[in-house]
Amino acid sequence: MARRGSASAEPGGGVAASNGKPSGPPKRGPGPGGAGGGPGRMFGGGMPTEKSMDFRGSSRRLLRMMRPDRARAIAVVVIGVVSVTLQVIGPKVLGHATDLIFAGVIGGKYPATLTKGQVVAGLREHGQDRLADMLSALPFTPGQGIDFDAIGRVLLFAALLFAVAGVLGLFQGRLTASVVQRLAYRLRAETEQKLSRLPLSYFDGQPRGEVLSRTTNDIDNVSQTLQQALSQMVTALLTIVGVLAMMIYISPLLALVAVVTVPVSIVLAVLIGKRAQPQFLKQWATTGKLNAHIEEMFTGHALVKVFGRQKEAAETFAEHNDALYSSAFKAQFISGIMQPAMMFIGNLNYVLVAVIGGLRVASGTMSLGDVQAFIQYSRQFSQPITQVASMANLLQSGVASAERVFDLLDATEQAPDPLTPERPEQITGRVAFEHVSFSYDPEKPLITDLSLAVEPGHTVAIVGPTGAGKTTLVNLLMRFYEVSGGRITVDGVDIAAMSRDELRSRIGMVLQDTWLFGGTIADNIAYGVDGATREQVVAAAQATHVDRFVRTLPDGYDTVLDEESSTLSAGEKQLVTIARAFLTEPSILVLDEATSSVDTRTEVLIQHAMTELRSGRTSFVIAHRLSTIRDADVILVMEDGQIVEQGNHRELLAAEGAYARLYSAQFSQAVAEPA
Structure with missing residues (x-):
């Protein structure tokens, strides 16, 4: 609403809906859906969904949203390439030290008097061909022991590689x-x-x-999923490419043995992923x-206790909790199979590489250092594959949450304001309904061909x-809903041609369901007017009889209200919302059962204040109390959407x-009530 809700239209339950409105559980589709935490967190559920997850489409959309940070994303990849390259070179360097x-x-x-060739030839003469083959591939010099200086330089170089890779990894994580x-x-x-x-x-x-779940839990889950997935996924994919290149460089045969297990890993990942995704x-x-159930039960906990519905509420919670446990357990268990399965395949790969590598060392076609390096590479090769498989399941969780957020972002919006909105030349408060039709459900018309003219200042x-x-009538006037036919004018201008802010800035609204935010009483009264002074706040409070009880509070107007405003009674909260509307000085006033929560004496006081407030202003009053409506200029009796x-x-x-x-x-009883 204009000027931060220029009157007392209450968010979240502020505008009461008429009973012809369709109800029922939300449905996933082009618009709405719910959300969760991240893997391992105590959030989840088991409600059948109406729409399967579009993993590819949602993933692409999520990536497109990263375009403003393309430079950072590219830097992440570049730093990852350098860091992984250094890490991949490390085992080869350590193999040289071996x-x-x-x-x-x-x-x-062997004595220094012999040459390498003589040592190998002597071994062959004595029938030790396998040992001769192995030593022929080894760059040793008879008579020379271990060169610790050379080994030190190699180890220092390896340590430098790993240190630089670690520092780059930190920068990559930060980015x-x-x-x-x-x-x-x-x-x-x-x-x-x-x-x-x-x-x-x-x-x-x-x-x-x-x-709330979509806007909090889902987005948190997307954030945590991407944080874990991107930091590990980029490194893992680069590691797979780099390690594979080094394995092929060292031994194409052993590389082929190591790669043979990859299709098995992929098939397992796909099978497990398909079961985990739903x-x-x-x-x-x-x-x-x-x-939604928890929020509803917590908000209405007093009514739940008054009507003795704790057992039913607990049973409903238990039902949802059981469904949550079931689906969360299945999701975590099925996705948890991934890692041990990959570890088994990795260990199988390790055994094959060790056996075949040992045979090749014995045959002299590979050095011991190369086999050692290759075994390290085979472990490095299987580990990122396991990570990628695990991240795939984690991404399914994150993308599921992302899709739910996208459902909200794609929900049908209200019609935009006109590019060149109209404004009434004079502000008088004249309202006219001209052949208005409206229905919440196209199959069930609620208002048909309604016409009404309200002169300025009339109640x-x-x-x-x-x-x-x-x-529904006042909801249409506020443009909370759009008319199906006809039009509504304010001061001669069709409200559809006005901006919503302009329209609502002229209307003050007080509802039966009060809404006060966590803040001081003064802040709540000034909510509809930016920059309202304390003098204006106090004047509005005095006019609506809020001042009389506020001054009895220890902190007066600076009394801080909690979320439920338990400091004030229901009637006092209603008075604060009336003061809020009073301060905005609207040209049109809407009171929807606004005095239903106050006592008879307070209502009389409010009526006097409202008489002054309504002076020269058009007022719409929805009420059942006789004292509220008997002095109205015009009383409209509605039945089935018709006057x-x-x-x-x-x-x-x-x-x-x-x-x-x-x-x-309904009203004859009110005549007998004491004033």
């Missing part, structure tokens, strides 16, 4: 965190902006816990449902049975029609 040690041990066993957190920041910002553009109908069809999707899908009371369309009667109190009673019946049924 060759130097082995060559020194062998060289020290990765920057990329991921900036993405999460943009996701939160887009989600917040999207929520402000969504129509009221979206929130009417969604439990609050569901929406379980992860169920896990995150149920989180919104579970959160219009709207009465009728539940579901008659009373609140069946209109007139003042005396005229309608004399007509002995629908209003008289309502009066007899």
Whole structure:
């Protein structure tokens, strides 16, 4: 609303919906859905979903959202390439150190008077062909022992390689965190902006816990998943390429042996992933449902206890919790099979490489250092494959959450404001409904061909049975919903041609369901007016009789209210919302059962204040109390979305029609109430 909600229209349950509104659980599809934590966290669920996960499409969209950080992402890859290259060279260097040690041990066993060729020839003469083959490939010098200086230089070089690789890894991690957190920041910002553009109908069809779950748990899960996946995935993929290149360089045959196990790993990863993916999707899908139940039970815990529904609430929670446990257990168990399966394949690969490498050393076709390096490479080769497989399952979890966020971002928005919005030339508060039609469900029309003209300064009371369309009428005036046919004008201008901010800045709204945020009483009163002074706040409070109880509080207007505003009674909270509307000085005032929570004496005081407030302003009053509506200029009686009667109190009673019946049924008791 304009000027931070220029009146007292209450977010989240502020605008009461008329009973013709469709209800029911939210559905996943083009718009809405729920969310979760990350792997290993106590979030998840087991609710059947209506839409399978589009892993590829959602992943691409997530990557496209990283475009503003392309430079950082490229830097992550470049640093990763350099870091992995240094790490991959390390085993080969250490293998050379092993060759130097082995060559020194062998060289020290033979006298310096012999040459390498003579030693090998002598071994063959004595029938030791295998040992001769092995030593022929070894660069040793008879009579020379271990060259510790050369070994030291090699080890120092290896240590330098690993140290530089480690430092580069730290920089890579920092850049990765920057990329991921900036993405999460943009996701939160887009989600917040999207929520402000969504129509009221979206929130009417969604439990609050569901929406909160999408905007908090889901985005957190995406952030944590990307943080783990990107930091390890990039390094793992680069390691696989670098290690494979080194293995082929050292021994194509052993490289082929090592690579043979890769297809088996891939098949296993795909099979396990297909089974884990729907379980992860169920896990995150149920989180919104579970959160909605918890939020609902916590918010209404007093009513739950009053009506003795603790057992039912606990049973519902247990049902959701069991579903959560089931799907979370399946998701974690199935994805957990991945690592031991990959470790088994890796160990099998290790045995094959060790056996075949030993035979090749014995045949002299490879040096001992190369076999040692190759064994290290084979371990390095299987480890990143295992990581990639594990990250694939983790990514499924993250992408499932990302898809739920994207569902919210793709939800149908309210119609945009006109590019060149119109503004009334004069602000008088004249409102006209011209042949207005509206329905929440196209199959069930609620309001059809309704016409009404309200002159400036008039007070219009709207009465009728539940579901008659009373609140719907003011919702249409506020453009919380758009009319299906006809038009509504304010001061001669079609409200569809005005910007919503401009329209709502003229309307003050006080609802039956009060909403106060965590802050001081003064801040709550000044919520609708930017830069309101303390004098203005106090004046509004005095006019609406808020001042009388605020001054009894220890901190007065600086009293801080908690989330439930437990410091104030229900009537006092309602008075604060009325003061909030009073301060905005709107040209049109909407009171939707605004005095239902206050006592009779306070209501009389409020009526006096509202009389002053309504002076020269158009007012719409939805109420059941006789004292609220009997002095209205016009009383509209609505039934089934139609105005069946209109007139003042005396005229309608004399007509002995629908209003008289309502009066007899509902209001006659009010006459006997003490003033």
